[in-house]
Amino acid sequence: MFFNEKKFICMDTTVTIKIVSQQKTNKIDQAIDEAAGFFYKIERTCSRFDPDSELMQLSRHAGKSVSVSPLLYQAVKFAVETARETGGAFDPSIGRSMERRGFDKNYLSGEKVRSTFADTERATYEDLSFDEENREILLKKPMVIDLSAVAKGMAIDVAAKAIRDEGFVNFIINAGGDIYAAGHNVREKPWKIGIRNPARRSEWIGSVRLSNAAICTSGDYERPSKVLPGENHLLDPHRNQSPENIASCSVIAPFAMLADAFSTASFIMGIDKGLKKMEEMNLDCVMITRSLDVRSTNKFKEKWSWND
Amino acid sequence: MSKLSPKWITLCTAAIGLAYTAGYVVTEPKAAAVSLATQSSVQSGVNGSQNQGTPNSQGNSGSQGNQSSQAPSNSQSGQSSQGSSQTQSQSGYKDGTYTGQGMNQIGSVAVSVTIKQGKIASVQITDCTTSYPQSAIDPLPAQVVSRQNANVDNVSGATESTNDFVTAVQQALSQAQA
Structure with a gap:
């Protein structure tokens, strides 16, 4: 051995x-x-601490259906299914709240993120909708998606x-x-x-x-x-x-x-x-x-x- | 493990399969290996030089000489006594029929595993949409039954299909675990 x-x-x-x-x-x-x-790839795609990540690009495009990679689609979908299962006890729409609670620093660059674009309305996981066929995600309200538990x-x-x-x-x-x-x-x-x-x-x-x-x-x-x-x-x-x-x-x-x-x-x-x-x-x-x-x-x- | 709903199995399997297919990134400055150790162990192991089919506790075929066929009792820590620590998974399958699925870029393999009296009684390939014909993996169900675990021989040239088959069987067995 x-x-x-x-x-x-x-x-x-x-x-x-x-x-x-x-x-x-x-x-x-x-x-x-x-x-x-694979760890690096998924981090890069799903990080809310990197303004250029695919996740943050999606987060910034509330109001229209965005075509995303299979990886991101599945990760967000999984998070929302978990939210549904738990009646919202788990909620991936809390990214901006997490920033405000001090979880806002990119550990690699040391830079802080401040996604004020998500401050206009209070969103929940129910404001996320999915188009399975075209692999698109729609954010009905501005939000920062948090995938840290996924x-x-x-x-x-x-x-x-x-x-x-x-x-x-x-x-x-x-x-x-x-x-x-x-x-x-x-x-x-x-x-x-x-x-x-x-x-x-x-x-x-x-x-x-x-x-x-x-x-x-x-x-x-x-x-x-x-x-x-x-x-x-x-x-x-x-x-x-x-x-x-x-x-x-x-x-x-x-x-x-x-x-x-x-x-x-x-x-x-x-x-x-x-x-x-x-x-x-x-x-x-x-x-x-x-x-x-x-x-x-x-x-x-x-x-x-x-x-x- | 008790039965997890098919919905969650499908969600996880799809996410993992698609993320895997998407590939990985090669370069990363932080990828420094902090430690690197290679050790030999004194364990001689009963099963010598089997290729990759090392005893996998999904239900290993008794290579540790554990004959118990009842659901093993609680909290055996097995710290010192050889062969006592294969926990519930050794033989504690619950009777019933369980399904599992494995997928790759080009398709998927679905199986149905039937447990009778705590043993793997039969395995059926219920769906095979890989680019290789199902006949490539036809011998595998019999191997699972005879070995009582998912450690089948690799089918040369149909590695993906074999892996999918193994994933599917493991998934089914994980549901069958008492």
Whole structure:
């Protein structure tokens, strides 16, 4: 058993890709580089911090149907479907609110974005409409689309597909705690994934064993607002504030994009509603409350070999 | 994993497939590899030098000698004891028929997988719209049944179709996981 690992910076986080293989081969490096290329491509297309990204070009063209790339179409479509599923608890139209809450800096250039064009009206996900046939998206009101809870998961899934297509079945992709684990680790065991203790961040509150599944965690400790004390990057669009009581929410799903979007969505929905929604969708979820109680969907602990 | 609705499977599969097809960017100054490690491990592994068909816990065919055919019990951490940590996915398939789909630039492969008594009883290719004839991947369903996992041999010249088939089977199996 050999493994090779690479780290790179993308989407304002460190991405680590590790491939385990029977043979030592240059193909591992090539596969990781290709996977990284997909991360960069998706970042470039879906970033709201880059005025030239395809996403921002679309955002600036409210009022008319815009033809977009398949990648962007699918990402926005997925975000809006998630919004519909959660009655707007998750809402991709909140980009401008996020800017105002201090999440406005391009981590690569250091430049701040200020999309005042979106200040005229209050928009929601219902102001986005899709023309499937012509692959066009219409913004009925000006808005900044925020795909930060979709793009990373999507990049992980596409990277995983690229690595699989190179013939590897045992690997792990970790993008700042959003993880897809395929096959087994170098000790031929399912990958062990720790879930951070929100109060003592160097410690785990528990761990799970994953194989061919993704886990993504939304934590209130991860990105505090520099503008609003006590607020963080998780915004409840209905109340225009960060949810209380819940410290972190992890979702396990067959796809990272599902785990990513729904860890954010169920965090915002809160403990009871969020867990209920996850049960309903047959996704697995564990939430840590601010008082460090562990709450999870039925059978979560047995299913994923929870170890605390 | 329990059954995820087909709607979400389709949304994810389409997004991933199309983003993959769109290709990637090659140059990126930040793409510096921070660390690069190659290690050999002491694990000898029972299954020697199989090509890419390494034991994949989608239901590996017992290469770790785990004979349990019941749904494995809870929270085995398997830290030290060899072969105890293949979690629920080893044999915990739920009976029923599950579908999955894999796609690429030129088409897609859809399958239907039937689980009986926790085992993969049959696999059918329900749709094949790739540029290769379906006959290229006709032998694959039998391999899945005999190996009880999605690790089929690559079909030379029809890699895409094979990958799609594997993706489709994995997707079906992920729904079948108890």
